[in-house]
Amino acid sequence: MSVQEYLDKHMLSRKIEDAVNAAVRAKTSDPVLFIANHMKKAVSSVITKVKARQILDSRGIPTVEVDLHTNKGVFRASVPSGDSSGTYEAIELRDGDKGMYLGNSVAKAVKNINDKISEALIGMDPKLQGQIDQAMIDLDKTEKKNELGANAILAVSIAACKAGAAEKEVPLCKHLSDLSGRANMVLPVPAFTVLSGGKHASNTFAIQEIMILPIGASRFEEALQWGSETYHHLKAVITEKNGGLGCNVGEDGGLAPDISSLKEGLELVKEAINRTGYSDKIKIAIDVAATNFCLGTKYDLDVNFPNKSGQNFKSAEDMIEMYKELCNEYPIVSIEDPFDKEDWEHTKYFSSLGICQVVGDDLLMSNSKRVERAIQESSCNALLLKVNQIGTVTEAIEVVKMARDAQWGVVTSHRCGETEDSFIADFSVGLATGVIKAGAPCRGERTMKYNQLLRIEEELGDQAVYAGEDWKLTL
Numbered sequence: 429m430s431v432q433e434y435l436d437k438h439m440l441s442r443k444i445e446d447a448v449n450a451a452v453r454a455k456t457s458d459p460v461l462f463i464a465n466h467m468k469k470a471v472s473s474v475i476t477k478v479k480a481r482q483i484l485d486s487r488g489i490p491t492v493e494v495d496l497h498t499n500k501g502v503f504r505a506s507v508p509s510g511d512s513s514g515t516y517e518a519i520e521l522r523d524g525d526k527g528m529y530l531g532n533s534v535a536k537a538v539k540n541i542n543d544k545i546s547e548a549l550i551g552m553d554p555k556l557q558g559q560i561d562q563a564m565i566d567l568d569k570t571e572k573k574n575e576l577g578a579n580a581i582l583a584v585s586i587a588a589c590k591a592g593a594a595e596k597e598v599p600l601c602k603h604l605s606d607l608s609g610r611a612n613m614v615l616p617v618p619a620f621t622v623l624s625g626g627k628h629a630s631n632t633f634a635i636q637e638i639m640i641l642p643i644g645a646s647r648f649e650e651a652l653q654w655g656s657e658t659y660h661h662l663k664a665v666i667t668e669k670n671g672g673l674g675c676n677v678g679e680d681g682g683l684a685p686d687i688s689s690l691k692e693g694l695e696l697v698k699e700a701i702n703r704t705g706y707s708d709k710i711k712i713a714i715d716v717a718a719t720n721f722c723l724g725t726k727y728d729l730d731v732n733f734p735n736k737s738g739q740n741f742k743s744a745e746d747m748i749e750m751y752k753e754l755c756n757e758y759p760i761v762s763i764e765d766p767f768d769k770e771d772w773e774h775t776k777y778f779s780s781l782g783i784c785q786v787v788g789d790d791l792l793m794s795n796s797k798r799v800e801r802a803i804q805e806s807s808c809n810a811l812l813l814k815v816n817q818i819g820t821v822t823e824a825i826e827v828v829k830m831a832r833d834a835q836w837g838v839v840t841s842h843r844c845g846e847t848e849d850s851f852i853a854d855f856s857v858g859l860a861t862g863v864i865k866a867g868a869p870c871r872g873e874r875t876m877k878y879n880q881l882l883r884i885e886e887e888l889g890d891q892a893v894y895a896g897e898d899w900k901l902t903l
Contacts, residue, residue, distance in 0.1 A: 473498045473595040475549045475560075478584060480541035482534050485509060485845035486873040487679060490522075490534045492579045493847070494541060496587035498554055501594060505586035505851065507579050507816050508843035511627050511679075516795040518819035519570075521577025537577040545576065545584055554591035557607055561585050561820035578819035585820045586851050600851075601884055604858025608825045614860035615648040615885050615892060617641050617899040618878060619713050619762075619839065620655040621868045622662050622700070623685075623693050624678025625732075626717050628844055632732045633687040636717035637680070638697050639865065641761065644709025647894050648885045652878055654706050656869045659683075662700035669696070679844040681868025689729070690714070690750070694758045713762035718747070719790045722768040744774040748781075755783045764812060764839075765789045776807045785810050785837055785900065794818050796827050803834040810837035810900075813861065815852065828859050837900040839863040846873040850880035857884050862901030 448459075456462040477497035483506060485491045493506040509520055521537040528535075548567050552560055564584065568576040593603035605613050620640050625633025640658055645651035663675050666685045678684045687693045694712065701710050721731040726741035742750070744767055751766060762785040767774045769790035779786040788808040792798045794817035802808055811831040815824045831838050840856035842865060853876075856864040864881070867874035885892045895901055 473500045473554055473591070475552050475554055475588070475591070478541060478546035478549055478587075480538040480580070480583065482538055483847070485847055486871070487845045489532050489845055490529050491845065491847060492534050492537050492541070492577075492583045494583040494587045496554070496584065496591055498591050498595070501591070503554075503587045503590040503594065504849075505583050505590060506847040506849045507583045507586070508847055508849075509579065509816065509845040510814070510843045511845070515793075516798055517572070517793040517814075517817035518578030518581075519572045519574035520579045520816070521574065534577075534579060537580040540576045540580045541584060545580065549584070549588075553595075554588050555595050557585075557589055557592055558822050560588045561822040564820065573819045578816065581819050582816055582821075585822070586815075586849070589821050589851075599854070599884065599887060601854040601857040604821075604825075604855055605860075607821070608829070608859050610858070610860055612860060612893070613857050613888070614862065614901060615881060615888075615894045616840065616856040616860075616862055616864040617643050617895045618648070618651055618655055618869075618881070619863050619865040620659065621678075621680050621682035621865075622659055622697055623687070624680060624682030624868075625684065625687065625693075626720050628680055628682070629676075629678030629684035631676075631678075631684045631686050633684070633693060634721045634729045634731050635690050635693065636715045636720070637678075637682055638693050639713040639715065640697065640701065641711045641713055641863070641899065642706070642709065643711055643761075643895075643897055643899050644706065645894065645896060647892070648881050651894065652869065652882065654704060654710060655878075657704050658697075658700050658706075658710065659869050661703040662697060665696055665699050665703070677868070677870070680842070680846075681871040681874050683868075690754065694754065694760075698758060711759045711761040713764070714760060715764040715787075715789070716766050717790065718765055718767050719769045722771075744771060748774065748778055751778065752781070752783060760784055762787055762810070762837075762839075765791060769793075772802075772805065772807050776805060779806065779808050787812050787837070787839060789814075789841075794824070794827055796823070796830060799827055799830050803830065803836070808836075810839060812839045812841050812865070814841050814843060815855065816843060821855075824855070825859065828861065837862060839865050841865040842867055842874070842877065848873055848876050850876045853877045853880035853884065857881070860895075860901055862895045862899045 451459045451462045479495045483493045523533045564581045593600040623638040626636035642651035642654040764787035786808040787810040789812040838861040840861045866877035
């Protein structure tokens with residue numbers, strides 16, 4: 429085949445001429461680079477390879493990382509994991525070999541990506557997120573993704589989403605906004621973890637975490653500043669009270685002193701907020717995670733006290749009275765999992781009081797069927813969204829839509845075992861969830877999310893909108 433025949437066969441002469449004309453119109457100072465980029469854009473992107481590996485999360489436990497290749501680049505994603513897997517969430521596939529990472533290695537999930545998922549996705553358009561996710565769901569053939577592993581499927585799903593955004597030449601948050609059908613993007617209010625307890629810390633505090641929400645800030649950048657200042661004031665308050673040993677931190681970066689009661693913890697946080705000078709602009713949220721200290725129908729708030737546990741049980745009715753008193757005394761605007769994960773009755777009743785937002789985490793597990801039930805029964809009024817409990821970006825978008833249609837609030841959440849991936853930051857903006865829960869304003873795997881939100885706000889410029897006082901964003 430001659431050169432001319434080759435040019436004619438692939439219509440290269442026309443394509444090169446179009447590229448040169450575009451360079452002339454653009455009056456580019458580097459025509460070679462311009463023409464190269466112009467030609468690259470003219471080629472539709474397809475997935476050419478998917479390569480997975482095992483890495484460590486923030487707790488030193490294995491998780492999955494993926495490099496998804498297209499003919500236009502390589503796009504990386506890694507997935508987090510929680511301290512436990514709920515009955516109703518997608519299955520995180522681990523090897524179970526006690527001789528490797530105490531049974532926590534993810535070699536099987538990695539192999540499933542490299543041997544099965546990669547082959548199924550090669551040649552697909554990364555912009556078609558729904559088709560990519562459905563192809564993996566069809567390949568898995570199980571309701572909870574226990575064949576391939578939700579950790580394997582989600583890592584690929586997120587990497588494909590990043591590739592799709594790059595192909596469209598838009599920010600990831602904009603691509604997610606397009607996928608969800610939303611017209612507006614909103615910077616979320618950060619729910620900073622400032623005190624950690626429960627399963628996230630080795631202290632006496634049964635409550636999982638106390639968070640602060642800088643809803644009175646004008647921009648996300650300002651909210652981050654207030655969160656950081658409050659965190660450091662709280663560290664000083666605890667040091668003054670308990671000494672330096674009182675400032676150990678939990679898995680998500682929250683300070684973890686020994687605390688005798690929820691009220692004592694709230695007093696510490698209140699004092700820290702007062703020291704910032706933003707008292708009327710910073711609100712408080714609590715993640716009770718009550719399932720962790722529920723014994724039958726009773727709650728043991730002294731469960732972490734070796735000499736006191738079992739001596740001071742509270743009934744669900746006692747817990748309701750406690751919440752009512754605390755919400756009256758402190759600026760609490762949101763309580764997560766106030767009762768056991770199967771106690772629909774008391775969660776519904778407490779929610780009906782309208783005292784504060786009631787968030788379902790263990791109650792819902794981001795499971796569409798449980799969300800649907802909670803909507804029908806008015807059991808709570810906000811969803812804690814953990815993408816890895818669902819297993820694909822598409823399904824995560826759909827469950828957020830369910831919550832929004834029910835006029836619920838949505839909190840985009842991290843997990844205690846996090847990675848350096850900042851995907852949930854873009855997700856929270858693109859779907860305008862109103863609140864993001866990504867841990868304390870310290871530790872790299874947590875600040876990665878907050879720093880990405882700073883970049884998004886900067887990139888949006890005058891178009892940036894911070895949720896602020898409208899943090900519930902139920903419309």
